[in-house]
Amino acid sequence: MASVSLLGRRYRYVGPPDLRALVRPEAEGRSIHSAADFVDWASALAAVELAEPFTFVVDSAGVLRLAPRRSEHVVCAGGGPVLGAGEMSFRKESGQWVVGEVSNQSTGYCPDISSWSAVAGALDAAGIEHPPGFTCEVxxxxxxxxxxxxxxxxxxxxxxxxxxxxxxxxxxxxxxxxx
Ligand SMILES: [Zn+2]
Structure with a gap:
């Protein structure tokens, strides 16, 4: 397992200060340690929500966290620094949930494209298949x-x-x- 230092740069929140006020422990994104975690989280969502990209961050421990679309990244991250942030959509392939589209679109953290290594690392650790890089780079x-x-x-x-x-x-x- 890769150490955090190999995962790359940490990004602190650089968005509007008032959005920080929305940070609450119960509003943090769901940590996804495994494909089973994703299935569990997705089963509570309506089909229409599953069809949309999710807000994601990779927290400072390298763990993927997901929140419904239009959630603020800073809220998903619980206000802390992240190793990656953006939007991510899923689709079912041969009975497995896999990542369809994934971007570094987060005006709260504005991560570099090089944050891909942390995103890929978090998905690999959870055993979720994904594209070879961001499908949309900002x-x-x-x-x-x-x-x-x-x-x-x-x-x-x-x-x-x-x-x-x-x-x-x-x-x-x-x-x-x-x-
Ligand atoms: Zn200027």
């Missing part, structure tokens, strides 16, 4: 000049607000963060 960058959080599209590393060049390396949690 490139988050903080503008070093104005502090604006940008989502980079089509390799266009330019701030949407002030036209300043954005760095090639992930920097959301670095200089200019904490606005």
């Amino acid at each position: 490139v988050f960058r903080r503008c070093p000049a104005c502090g604006q959080l940008n989502i980079v599209r089509e390799e266009d590393f330019i701030c949407a607000l002030c036209d300043e060049a954005l760095p090639r390396e992930w920097n959301v949690d670095g200089a200019g963060a904490g606005l």
Whole structure:
């Protein structure tokens, strides 16, 4: 089993401070340690909910946590740092639940694409099959000049607000963060 240090960077919450107020122990995402955990959790959901992508985080222990769609990532994580965050959908294949689509779409944590290794590690540990990488990748960058959080599209590393060049390396949690 991989140690936490091999799983990669920890991401702290960088979203709007007021969403932190929603964090409550009973609202934390369901920890998924095994395929059986997922089946147990999914059995309590309506079919319409199962058809939608879930909010997920990989907690600081490397464990996958799931919450219904539109749940805030910071609430799913119980307010703590994460190794990965995004959205994930499941489908049934040969009687097994497998991951269909998975992204790093989380404006609360803005994880780097390299967080995939932690996501894959959490799914592997639970014995849930998954794609070889994010099926949708979001490139988050903080503008070093104005502090604006940008989502980079089509390799266009330019701030949407002030036209300043954005760095090639992930920097959301670095200089200019904490606005
Ligand atoms: Zn800017």
